[in-house]
Amino acid sequence: MNRPRLIVFGRYPRPGKTKTRLIPALGPAGAASLQRRLTEGIIDDARRCAGLTGAQIIFCHDGGDRQKIQRWLDDGNIAPVPQVTGGLGHRMLTAINSAFDQGASRVVLVGTDIPGLTSEIMCEALDRLKEHDLVLGPSTDGGYWLIGMSSPVNLFDGIVWSGPDVLADTLALAGRKRMKPCLLAPLRDLDTPDDLDREVGRQSPPSPYLSVIIPTLNEDRHIARTIRAAASPDAQIIVSDGGSTDRTVAIARAHGARIVTGQRGRAGQQNRGAAAAGGEVLLFLHADTRMPLHYEDHIFDTLMDRRTVLGAFRFATDLHTPAMRTIAFFTNLRAGRLKLPYGDQGLFMRRADFNRFGGFPETAIAEDLYLVRKMARNGRIALAPAAAVTSGRRWQRLGPVRTTLVNTIIAVGCLAGVPPERLAPLYRLPAQSIKP
Structure with missing residues (x-):
């Protein structure tokens, strides 16, 4: 040769x-x-x-x-x-x-x-x-x-x-x-x-690798722990609040988070947080979800694959009952096989891809599902090997079987084209104060 x-x-x-x-x-x-x-x-x-x-x-x-x-x-x-x-x-x-x-x-x-x-x-x-x-x-x-x-x-x-x-x-x-x-x-x-x-030609402090965006509404019991678990030299923390009346904003600010405020609604709150973000990569994190150790390394390695447009962590809760272990197993099976991770798994993506696909659609519910499906049509959805741990409070309040049934009905309905506004009461009425 x-x-x-x-x-x-x-x-x-x-x-x-x-x-x-x-x-x-x-x-x-x-x-x-x-x-x-x-x-x-x-x-x-x-x-x-x-x-x-x-x-x-x-x-x-x-x-x-x-x-x-x-x-x-x-x-x-x-x-x-x-x-x-x-x-x-x-x-x-x-x-x-x-x-x-x-x-x-x-x-x-x-x-x-x-x-x-x-x-x-x-x-x-x-x-x-x-x-x-x-x-x-x-x-x-x-x-x-x-x-x-x-x-x-x-x-x-x-x-x-x-x-x-x-x-x-x-x-x-x-x-x-x-x-x-x-x-x-x-x-x-x-x-x-x-x-x-x-x-x-850097004239100001460099942008972080990662922006962690947390939508909140009256989350003063969980926000400090969530921020501490996400704190990293590579990350800026942005709390996008939807009008909390408790100490959520004060606690988040005391823990070093940047605060963005606006109208209530998780999709809109996450989009406002993304607009304020400086990171090359965006991580959307629920206020009651804790990141695993060295989570930023998992994000970096997952996105080294240029074909990957969106990643998520494996699912786990802080409830360790047999029922919840079974739910976690099938949730991870769904996320891996069907490429359908949900927002409580910590969705992450390059900021350029997030902007290219228009961000979260501002629907009444299931904004994460709609964004994941849109991005899956344009690239690879990948799961990081570590688990994000979400509070089991909703499963405790509604019961694991009923909560899983409600989530399944909502997901199937959205995928079948049912307007999100018609499905929203299924999610909100049983647990109105649980999520923004």
């Missing part, structure tokens, strides 16, 4: 494990999301370059597996290859030698931390290798972000990768091996908060 090879050398994004020096500024999931966007941009540029040059693209990754990489990048034309263990130099040398062993005519390896890297630069590097043995893309910190070779040569042993002389030492080693180098224009890495300020 006498084709040039483009190797994108990167990581599978994982909160807390990726772009760790940016965590103080962006939060663990926010830093991982930035890594994801940078990598996707480099991959897109590599695709454009490959279309012009006929190069084969290899994503040489640290972390993740073939299935995760493919569901993320969603392209059968990009070959995912895990990096070998060992130091950075050994890993790059192995990737480059492997490309030449497979018949590549020229090899260019690029990192994923360079916002200024473009398809034109990649193509230029491949073109320069027709006349040079070595091409390097210098970074302003003394390293390099691109290395290209016309034949396999070890320029990696003895390099102190964390030092300021990586480029100079590599050029000196190339000189001793009588290689003819070519330097591209220098670019900057994006590794630290100072780099973020300079490259992104």
Whole structure:
């Protein structure tokens, strides 16, 4: 296979494990999301370059597996290859030698931390290798972000990768091996908060990765616990209140939530909360539902699949009776098999998708069901492996059998086209003060 090879050398994004020096500024999931966007941009540029040059693209990754990489990048034309263990130099040398062993005519390896890297630069590097043995893309910190070779040569042993002389030492080693180098224009890495300020032009605190939107109406018994369970460096909490007359708003504000107020109605309240949100991802959470530990990691991993337009957590309640365990089992079966999670499972989605599909329809009831069905027609509905725990108060008040029957009648009626206004009394009359 006498084709040039483009190797994108990167990581599978994982909160807390990726772009760790940016965590103080962006939060663990926010830093991982930035890594994801940078990598996707480099991959897109590599695709454009490959279309012009006929190069084969290899994503040489640290972390993740073939299935995760493919569901993320969603392209059968990009070959995912895990990096070998060992130091950075050994890993790059192995990737480059492997490309030449497979018949590549020229090899260019690029990192994923360079916002200024473009398809034109990649193509230029491949073109320069027709006349040079070595091409390097210098970074302003003394390293390099691109290395290209016309034949396999070890320029990696003895390099102190964390030092300021990586480029100079590599050029000196190339000189001793009588290689003819070519330097591209220098670019900057994006590794630290100072780099973020300079490259992104951030003038104010960065947006959070996640906005948690909680509609409330007289929820002073539950709201504090719900907010505490959702608190995260990656999340802003927005309480969208529908006119509470108890201490709900005061308690939420004391726990650091942003307050949005307006007319009562869960759909409208959630839409108002979404309009005030700054997060890349929205999580809609009932006021009596508690998130599991590290819930933001589950959200991040679920949405790494580009096909997924909406996710939810598994269902559980704080009642541990045999009847409730049976209800939870069949609820999760319905959510998984029929792709019909409900709002008390914590619905989450990218803000762009939420806006694209018009948000929650402002119906009397079942706004979650209507939104899920609309989004399911345009993408994948996924369940996170952990459970959100909802208060069992409604099942206690109405009884598990009657509550399940009412919920089923409402869902079937909505799916059959019965106007929500006709079904609303079934939900509201037995438990008027339970939900907004």
